Amino acid sequence: MLTLVFLGEILHEAGLRGIVKILQDGERKLSAEVIVVNGNGISAGEGISLPDAKELFENGIDIIILGDKALSKPSSRRALQAGFPLLRPINFPANAPGQSAYKLKCSHGELWFLSVCIGSEKFPLGDPANAFDSWMEQETPECPVVLNVHGTDLPLKEALMLRYSDYKVPVHVLGTGIRVPTDDLRLLGGNVFVSDIGSVVAEGTIQGLAPQAWWKRYIERLSVVQVSAISRVKADGIKIVFDDTLRVVSADRLKIFSDVIGA
Template sequence: MRILFIGDVVGQLGLSLIQHYVPELKRQLKPQVTIVNGENIADGKGITEKLYKALLQAGTDVVTLGNHAFRKRDIMDFIDGAKKMVRPANFPAGVPGQGYTIVNVNQTKLAVLNLQGRVFLDAIDDPFTKADEVLAEIKQITPLVFVDFHGEVTSEKLALAYYLDGQVAAVIGTHTHVQTNDARILPKGTAFLTDVGMTGSYEGILGVKKEPVIHNFLTKLPARFEPIETGAGQLGACYIDIKDDTGVATKIKTIRIDKDFPLEV
């Protein structure tokens, strides 16, 4: 099985890039499952039902989220019915939505699990023990598990990957919006990448306008961060090949598309 994973989609420009590039990426790579992190798609923070459906229509099979999952009130009206969307499984008990979903691929099943780190983010439930708990359920269904670990700190992401090495096919990091250069397969067969990168503006700072960010660093005064919706874009992604019988990863390769690294057709 081949999985295509695309990192944090920021704003309308990010959605436009998904709509533009996903068909060609699918044509070239032929993934069986396409997963997209959509937690920043609605004005830079959160997601709406309309945008969730737009991602599905663009060829996404599963939408993952993160710490901005509930920034838009609209999500409360549709999250429990959004069977192809997952929010971090280690949100406290009682939070709406699901932490993982199962995708049927021919005669096999892939579980997509979303977890969130706690270092420099909200002090939600422990992702390590929650992973143990959820994997006990998932393993009754399938040995094939993909993990989007939405975290701020590289050490926490790598620690979880080593903790789950051999138990899941991949642990791929999101949230920091900058693609890292450490894609690898760990000793027991789990593919790892600290951060897959983002999909949105190539000219801003992490997808938003530069000036408010710089002003905030200079003054420490509050500033409204707005996504850039025009101009040059970028898409950060990776693909992972896994064995259908064991869920062990055999390959991971990063994808970077921007004006300096254009997609070759």
Template sequence: MCRPPLFIRKFFRVIFVFAVPFWARIWYNNSIRRCDRRLGKEQAMRILAIGDIVGSVTVRYLEKMLWHEREARKIDFVIANGENAAEIRGINFGEAKRLFDAGVDAMTLGNHAFGQRDIVPLLESDPRVIRPANFPAAAPGNGYTVLDLSGWRVLCINVCGRVFMDAFADPFETVEKILAREKGKYDVSVLDIHAEATSEKWAIARAFDGEISVMYGTHTHVTTADEQILPNGSMWQTDLGMSGPTGGVIGTDTASVTNRFRTLLPTRMEVAQGPVAVHGTVFDLSAKRVERVVF
């Protein structure tokens, strides 16, 4: 049998020596990555969730402080509730852009989602801004998004509660449908439950414990001290609290609030005065640790 020329034999020997290990390493790394994803090891990230942002004064404060906080706390992903960023009710295009430039990666809303006129084009053009998913189907925008962030696919969901709130669709069923629709398309999941009743928030958290990586409540503007890891592994806090001026009543001017309580008359609410404090929580998915922060 005729042997190939020497140079051909050397060529294929080089290919075998160098190429096979190279492709073997790629196959091995991809296999490990797939295995890690199944085991949840790709959840090695730190998430900062920021409580309801009140007023443009807080937006300006975040413009000064957020990038520093991200670096100091080694934050990979920032999600904020912008429900009250535009002077108490809703958020507008300008405030949203400033918050994204300041270091926010995703923004959730709430029952005041449509409090500003220019929110509609914003919701329809920017997937980073999501309104509650259990709004009527005809409402503009989306109630969830999957963001690709440095190799992590982060599913962000926003729902409103129904106790002491408007007649929203069932938040349990809404979340179930989203998880089924997006199954296998994300690595980390975050749920903002914008609700009044603590019991309702807890019920939703219990229902999805082990299915969603990070869950927390917003809306009340009062920070709860119950941050914890639930039995099936989800990270949880009942309410993040408020990010805004500390001199009034949960971010609102004291005089306007007390006048409303005393007279029951319609009252124009104004943003409070005083020093700004940002309340949030760091969810460390690799260390399985939840930590409240204020800055």
């Protein structure tokens, strides 16, 4: 058996501190051979720094996947160029730094990991469906594919799953970007689908920010620094169990809480 845990989007420093504590508790809270996380919102909600990426890898994360904030800051671009299994979406411009797909060797074979990002009027990107089609045609994968679809277009996420439901190898579509866990987790023809895994976020906050800080940042458009004490962090995730041939045996939601921490 192979167990994969895919955690939701880490939000802000408190989310990072919480997931590191959960990872350090390891066997008690998060026992899995492969652990993947979406790190799109760590660095003040925008991308990831190289020190933060290193800390996650040192504490047991195997792959970090980014979304629309992958290139928002120079620190994220530097992290992408450091040679770690840190992935940006495949439908970013071809000259974007870093890698967009990664084949992970596991105890029972290999798994492909990659992501696409759903763009918007403010953040236009290449068509995610066409980008994934092109990758599949070029790569013709011989092992299961885990696709992280980052964004808010739920029908597109489901359409990508259905399009490849009869492909020669399983294509598992796991969504992020809404930051709230959806109740549509299902297994269809050996393929796992959920439109949004959720997030790794401090309780009592709005997407990682204290309520007053969120109001100042998004309503009053003021620069804020998160200084509130944090009680504990909630981590949403999906746990997938594979048999020795990498066929899915089960897929279940996870909700894990860190112990009390400070921020």
